[in-house]
Amino acid sequence: MNNIRKNRIKDQVFKFWGIACTFLGLILLMIFIGSIIVDGVQRIDWSFITSLPSRKAERAGIYTALMGSVWILIFTTIIALPLGIAAAIYLEEYAKESKLASLLEVNISNLAGVPSIIYGLLGLEVFVRIMEMGASVLAGSFTLALLILPIVIVSTRESIKAVPKSIRDASFALGASKWQTVSQQLLPASFGGILTGIILALSRAVGETAPLIVIGALAYVPFAPESPMDEFSVLPIQIFNWISRPQHGFETNAAAAIIVLLLITFIMNGIAVYFRNRWQSKLK
Amino acid sequence: MRKFKETVIEKGLQASALVTIAVTVGIILVLSIEAILFFKEVSIIDFLTDTQWTPLYTDKHFGIITLLSGTLLTSFIAIIFAVPVGLSISIYISEYAPRSFRKTIKPALELLAAVPTVVYGFFALTVVTPFLQTFIPGLAGFNSLSAGLVMGIMIIPFVSSLSEDALHAVPNSLREAAYGMGSTKLQNAFRVLVPAASSGIIVSIILAISRAIGETMIVAIAAGQQPRLTIDPTVPVETITAYIVQVSLGDVQHGSLEYRTIFAAGITLFIFTFLLNTVSYKIRKKFREKYE
């Protein structure tokens, strides 16, 4: 009896410990976001968004970095999207159970675990040096596209897998070829899920810093890129650069730029969750 | 004609899938070629045994252990923090919390992993370090403690989410059996469910370690850039990743020895994470077969 009582107390203690742990990370995150907003929000105004970088903290803006991020995002999407979806279709619908398929599977799982900075080294050697793209938007986009490729493939496969088998059967039974089934039934039916995965992958790309630093993206770029071959900076690199400077004014700038970056990240995540929920309820 | 079109499409799709193999081959080739060139100039024995890392100075030393110790120290702190917390979260969510709570809290926790790491670095440097300095007076401005702790926060969802999936996958009949014998939830969790879900939990921990080892921006910002062979968490250190960033920010000539050091450092990092990922993949495969 006594023991049972003790066990119950332990059980209750653990329950509160569990609640504390669950909220610990989120509370810390909120404290942090709160402190950043306090630090940075008064710095955010139209001119902060539209100004070029400057040596003077109070005159510096994020325009070139923000535009750099947008360019990178667009080209990363253009490269990773068709490649990732095509690879996923091949793995899910064409290559099932073959030796090649299991090799591809191990390989993709492994790529997903390669640190992002290693992709930077790959990009530096292959895109920047060998293909002579220099530290351009295009080199950066290729690097990030390869980085998010495993994420796009995995999430696309999950979405295609979630399409009920009956739809496949029905399509084949009507005499449709494999590709007709894929393009006219499976892709439309899994569109919401694929979109979710891609947005999540892109939200990861938008926050990436290390691989772009490694390929030589600069902290100080006087103008926004005008072509894919131009040099560029991105928001996270701009933030990193400001953090590294001793003057307090730049810390405020960093906080303000972080607010913008977090806003972009959270909005993308929010959109992704929205699409996922809508898609999942439609699938049922 | 239709058959021809189908074949062309299939080959196209296959080619896209093969790009992933090309990426792996590319990574291995790039790292090894540059590393081989590096080891032509620096003996591999020095690389593995020297206790100093000073490639950017005139008196050059190339002891990777120095960087590795920084990487392992920060990762260790992160793991020591994230594993108990993440595991407790997973047990709480899967065994104690109401179902509806599970649906909201899991995406919320995954948000922790969605925050860009440069942001976490700022957090470690400007919030956590000053806070810790109030009761650890000797704490340097750059240190592995706050970098490690913040990295721990970042990897909590890796541990909690995958462990929770594993606990959730344990058949309900085992839960009922344990409750039917008069177990409390805690006894059920630790005596029955955690052992039954152990492979999934181990996978989650391995992936978290791999993630910590490869993490770059948090340590580059908050742990410092001073290579030092130490286990003291209060002083600045430099990790493998932070070193690569440091060199990349400077003006290093392509083809120079300094340039090649980042590939030598990179291949060390790659080998570590590759081993961890392979082990976790193997366990996961086995574990999947067990349940299906």
Add this chain to the structure above:
Amino acid sequence: MKENKDTIDKSLKRKHKLQTKDVKVFYDDFMAIKGIDMNIRANKITAFIGPSGCGKSTFLRLFNRMNDYIDGFRMEGEILIDGENIYKKKVNVEQLRKQVGMVFQKPNPFPKSIYENVAYGLKIQGIKDKSYLKDKVEDSLKQVGLWNEVKEDINKSALALSGGQQQRLCIARTLAVEPSIILMDEPTSALDPISTAKIEELIYELKEKYTIVIVTHNMQQAGRISDYTAFFYMGELIEYDKSKKLFTNPEKKQTENYITGRFG
């Protein structure tokens, strides 16, 4: 078995192990049990029969509060064991389950050794005395007739046993904590006929020491082993009587339809 009606009534009053008073169960808005009054007698085997979804399993699981973990579950009324309401606020659920053991539909041994399975219930109570545990494990395995089959493999995984052996192990596991009531939720539905016969025999022996309530799909089984049978339909207790009487001469039309196989 030739008692007259008066003596049955008397013994009913004396030997009520379990009583339910106007018990209703809701899952959110759905009423699964619609007000059941019932008395279950000590050291007898009582069988619950009825078509799927009639509430018999839900009703059984009230006696050790196993429904507590189901989302949206709510209960009204009282359930008394030895005159004590087990749904009172201060009742210790773990203590209750030690007293009311349960055997489930599918054998569900823990993925541990045979020994660890049987010792589990004692260990979680904080009993650490090795020789006591060993004796208790041996004792329980002997009671279910499994000792001679497994005594060499006591430290091997319980998952290596056959289905029938696993179920007997689960019963042994329950006996080890010395309950006074054992609930069985279709304990043989996942087993082959030979294993089923063994378990039935075992259940019959166990009633010497325990009060047994068994849910079964199988009417022959209910007829073979139980002293009393209760027929449930749509969340209500339709008829409850001595098994012999209920199966040969039911009072209600619905019962008759069910036992003659006209529905369900």
